[in-house]
Amino acid sequence: MEYLFEQPVHGSIGVQPYKITIAWRNGSFISDEPVKSGGQDLGPDPFTLLLSSLASCTLATLRMYIDRKHWDIADMEVNVNMYQTIVSGNMETTIDRDIKFISPVTEEQRKKLNDIAANCPVSKILQGDIKVRTFTHSDAALEKKINYSNEEGTVVWKPELCKHSGRCVSGLPKVFDVNAKPWINVDGATAERVAEQVSKCPTGALSYEVKKEVHPSSE
Numbered sequence: 107m108e109y110l111f112e113q114p115v116h117g118s119i120g121v122q123p124y125k126i127t128i129a130w131r132n133g134s135f136i137s138d139e140p141v142k143s144g145g146q147d148l149g150p151d152p153f154t155l156l157l158s159s160l161a162s163c164t165l166a167t168l169r170m171y172i173d174r175k176h177w178d179i180a181d182m183e184v185n186v187n188m189y190q191t192i193v194s195g196n197m198e199t200t201i202d203r204d205i206k207f208i209s210p211v212t213e214e215q216r217k218k219l220n221d222i223a224a225n226c227p228v229s230k231i232l233q234g235d236i237k238v239r240t241f242t243h244s245d246a247a248l249e250k251k252i253n254y255s256n257e258e259g260t261v262v263w264k265p266e267l268c269k270h271s272g273r274c275v276s277g278l279p280k281v282f283d284v285n286a287k288p289w290i291n292v293d294g295a296t297a298e299r300v301a302e303q304v305s306k307c308p309t310g311a312l313s314y315e316v317k318k319e320v321h322p323s324s325e
């Protein structure tokens with residue numbers, strides 16, 4: 107299992123409701139809530155961000171397809187909005203997407219582009235099988251450590267911080283195996299690969315210490 111992004115999207119909030127700094131791989135922006143919900147509307151709210159994702163994926167996917175086909179279609183626009191209703195006690199969300207081609211398109215092109223938009227990657231995510239896994243972590247967790255070493259380095263595991271999400275196990279099963287004893291085998295992969303996987307532990311339960319090189323005395 108490989109994550110889509112090397113660095114996760116990072117969010118942080120202080121005491122000001124509901125100003126949130128979202129950091130992504132190439133910068134950061136503010137998210138907020140509308141004034142009527144207690145925020146200051148300093149940035150897009152979470153629902154707007156969700157719809158923005160669909161809008162941008164739709165247009166990018168159409169642009170790629172049109173360019174590949176060498177069709178002469180320039181500017182396009184999309185409006186995305188949503189509503190929610192309770193159906194048989196369950197919340198049902200409907201997202202409507204309206205795409206407008208500024209340049210003329212044939213009826214055949216319009217139908218094809220409608221299909222392409224309907225199957226853009228974010229559409230597939232929203233309409234597919236989604237799991238959201240949630241883990242909570244606290245800096246106040248106890249500092250108990252267990253070391254697993256070889257000649258190249260030491261994997262340090264802090265069990266109190268481990269939320270058993272299994273990300274290390276699925277990412278590098280030859281090193282991390284909960285059915286083995288000990289459960290971490292530092293010889294199961296190169297030091298670089300072990301260190302890389304350790305750096306992806308979301309809780310800080312894992313760290314990697316490189317052993318200092320010992321140089322023979324020159325005297």
Ligand code: SF4
Pocket residue numbers: 267268269270271272273274275306307308309310311312
């Ligand atoms: S990735 Fe980190 S938190 Fe998850 S199981 Fe491995 S050590 Fe524990």
